[in-house]
Amino acid sequence: MPENSGLPQRLRRAALWLTLLTLGILLCLSVIGSFLGSQKAGVLFNTAPAVFYWLFFVLLLLAGLLIFPSLLRKPGLFLIHLGCIVVLLGSMWSSPKAHLLQNRLFGTQKVHKGVMAIYEGSQQNQILEKETGQVLGMLPFSVYLEDFWMEYHWGDGSLHVRKTSDPNTPPPSPAHWQIPDQPGRELLLPPPLKKITILRVLRNLKITDRVTDRLPDEVNPALQVEIEWADGTRKTSYVFPADMPHVLQIEGFSFLYEPGATVGIKDFFSNVMILDYHNFRQQPALIEVNHPLRYGGYHLYQSSYGRDTVDTSRGREARWYTVLDVISDSGLRAVFLGYFLLCAGVFWQCWIRHLIRHFGQRSAHGI
Amino acid sequence: MEFKANLQGYLIYAAMLLYLLAFGLTLARRKKTGHIFYLLGFLVVLIAFLYRWNHVDHIPLQNMFEIFLSLGMIYPVSLFCRKALRVGAEAADMLLGVIVLFPAGFIFNADPQHLPPALQSWLFAPHVAVYVLSYILMAKAAVQAAAQFLKSGGPANPELVDYERAAYRMVCLGFPLLTLGLILGSYWGKLAWGDFWGWDPKELWSLVTWLIYLIYLHFRSMYGRKFPRINSLLVLLGLLAILITLLWVNLARIFAGLHSYAA
Numbered sequence: 001m002p003e004n005s006g007l008p009q010r011l012r013r014a015a016l017w018l019t020l021l022t023l024g025i026l027l028c029l030s031v032i033g034s035f036l037g038s039q040k041a042g043v044l045f046n047t048a049p050a051v052f053y054w055l056f057f058v059l060l061l062l063a064g065l066l067i068f069p070s071l072l073r074k075p076g077l078f079l080i081h082l083g084c085i086v087v088l089l090g091s092m093w094s095s096p097k098a099h100l101l102q103n104r105l106f107g108t109q110k111v112h113k114g115v116m117a118i119y120e121g122s123q124q125n126q127i128l129e130k131e132t133g134q135v136l137g138m139l140p141f142s143v144y145l146e147d148f149w150m151e152y153h154w155g156d157g158s159l160h161v162r163k164t165s166d167p168n169t170p171p172p173s174p175a176h177w178q179i180p181d182q183p184g185r186e187l188l189l190p191p192p193l194k195k196i197t198i199l200r201v202l203r204n205l206k207i208t209d210r211v212t213d214r215l216p217d218e219v220n221p222a223l224q225v226e227i228e229w230a231d232g233t234r235k236t237s238y239v240f241p242a243d244m245p246h247v248l249q250i251e252g253f254s255f256l257y258e259p260g261a262t263v264g265i266k267d268f269f270s271n272v273m274i275l276d277y278h279n280f281r282q283q284p285a286l287i288e289v290n291h292p293l294r295y296g297g298y299h300l301y302q303s304s305y306g307r308d309t310v311d312t313s314r315g316r317e318a319r320w321y322t323v324l325d326v327i328s329d330s331g332l333r334a335v336f337l338g339y340f341l342l343c344a345g346v347f348w349q350c351w352i353r354h355l356i357r358h359f360g361q362r363s364a365h366g367i
Numbered sequence: 368m369e370f371k372a373n374l375q376g377y378l379i380y381a382a383m384l385l386y387l388l389a390f391g392l393t394l395a396r397r398k399k400t401g402h403i404f405y406l407l408g409f410l411v412v413l414i415a416f417l418y419r420w421n422h423v424d425h426i427p428l429q430n431m432f433e434i435f436l437s438l439g440m441i442y443p444v445s446l447f448c449r450k451a452l453r454v455g456a457e458a459a460d461m462l463l464g465v466i467v468l469f470p471a472g473f474i475f476n477a478d479p480q481h482l483p484p485a486l487q488s489w490l491f492a493p494h495v496a497v498y499v500l501s502y503i504l505m506a507k508a509a510v511q512a513a514a515q516f517l518k519s520g521g522p523a524n525p526e527l528v529d530y531e532r533a534a535y536r537m538v539c540l541g542f543p544l545l546t547l548g549l550i551l552g553s554y555w556g557k558l559a560w561g562d563f564w565g566w567d568p569k570e571l572w573s574l575v576t577w578l579i580y581l582i583y584l585h586f587r588s589m590y591g592r593k594f595p596r597i598n599s600l601l602v603l604l605g606l607l608a609i610l611i612t613l614l615w616v617n618l619a620r621i622f623a624g625l626h627s628y629a630a
Contacts, residue, residue: 289559290484
């Protein structure tokens with residue numbers, strides 16, 4: 001059906017103006033929301049009038065697909081409008097109000113959003129309200145925290161090499177050399193040695209050799225180095241700071257590591273085990289920032305951490321705990337599907353169809 | 368205002384000088400020489416960008432200094448728009464290059480920063496890079512819209528399209544990138560913070576920007592070129608929203624939110 005026949009032109013013009021008005025309202029509300037802050041803006045966009053607005057928006061988009069045949073004929077425009085409908089419906093389905101509705105309609109007990117705090121060596125399935133600590137519900141599985149740790153950004157440190165025969169020579173001196181603690185850095189040494197190469201910078205060397213930084217009380221920084229003799233013999237060893245009991249001494253040289261100070265947290269890690277008693281399953285998982293865990297209809301995010309003294313069978317002990325954000329995944333697939341449709345539509349409409357036409361014309365002209 | 372007396376600063380000042388010389392030569396109708404200086408200016412900004420990358424050990428798109436430094440690499444966009452879209456105004460692009468490099472050279476702090484945990488994601492580079500590119504394109508669209516407002520019609524060069532059509536082409540080129548940036552940001556927000564939309568001021572102003580261009584595209588599909596001044600006004604409003612999103616939201620304390628680290 002061509003757009004200049006069928007429905008009166010005036011109706012289509014009115015629908016377009018209504019679309020502009022709807023977009024304009026969203027624009028104004030967004031500007032107002034930006035001054036309110038994210039929390040109040042979230043409340044504003046979830047009020048009853050806002051719910052009616054979102055529903056009206058979806059209906060307007062659906063009506064647009066019926067009124068304007070070009071929206072069905074042109075794949076780009078169709079995908080854009082369909083994408084917006086799917087995003088809006090998915091977003092509404094993922095909202096707190098929709099969760100209440102889903103629980104009432106389907107008899108589920110899904111919690112929209114909350115947090116859980118778990119101490120190392122214990123399990124938890126209670127979801128709490130972030131601000132008040134009130135219990136919101138239970139996860140359909142438990143989370144056991146095996147280990148929590150952080151990694152840090154470090155300032156520059158250095159490897160010091162001294163002649164053992166003159167250990168108190170203050171730097172700089174011919175008998176003292178130093179290089180930054182960067183993997184791959186080399187220092188040439190006089191015979192019988194040839195050179196020392198830094199292989200790895202370990203912030204907290206353990207026997208298991210896993211880097212687990214637990215400042216301030218559990219730090220064991222070290223450098224893994226390779227020492228080469230003038231005759232070509234090589235040996236891998238570890239260099240420790242001066243306050244450690246072991247000082248590496250070889251062929252009249254002593255090696256010391258001066259680590260840099262921490263300059264901010266690099267990442268947080270929670271090593272957990274999912275205990276799904278209903279399905280008789282156990283699943284290990286590592287949760288870190290930007291890498292949430294998805295299980296049983298929820299996403300678990302690394303949110304915060306802390307250290308507290310707790311009563312144990314061995315008396316009172318200081319233990320790390322992790323704080324995980326627990327967020328329902330209802331509606332999420334629809335939102336991401338809508339994003340894909342919207343993006344594909346916009347690129348098709350604005351870029352791809354023009355490129356196809358351009359290269360089609362060039363090939364038609366034999367260029 | 369601070370003078371950066373280091374290699375990074377000198378590279379920025381050299382690029383600004385080259386862009387200014389290119390601008391002056393182009394205005395003086397010595398376009399070929401001006402173009403050579405424009406290219407040289409771009410190469411110097413590119414070196415400054417790569418130097419910064421090596422210095423901070425991650426793609427330098429974290430803070431305002433790095434964003435404005437990357438905005439200064441406008442030359443390839445200029446060249447593409449002229450060759451592929453027949454949209455001119457290289458002289459304005461040269462001036463734009465100077466304008467965006469000025470805050471990088473004299474205003475924003477260039478101290479290197481470690482990436483906070485939330486920014487250590489594969490989405491960091493594409494999300495910000497796509498936005499930077501779309502902002503350059505929309506700034507070029509605004510230049511064409513402003514020219515339409517002031518002069519109407521089109522440039523003297525018959526090879527180039529008129530200002531209104533040029534602004535439309537630029538918006539059509541930039542809008543998909545603006546959309547992709549918004550969607551990548553939303554997807555990243557879900558991975559990092561748990562919400563695909565957190566009603567954060569930066570998110571809301573990004574939405575406002577997107578909505579303005581969406582309104583422009585709807586209005587232009589309704590009336591075509593019947594009301595060129597309204598079309599141009601909407602494109603200029605879009606740039607204003609970009610400036611608010613990029614500068615005001617990051618720098619003003621009234622907009623405290625999850626994106627505050629960008630300041």
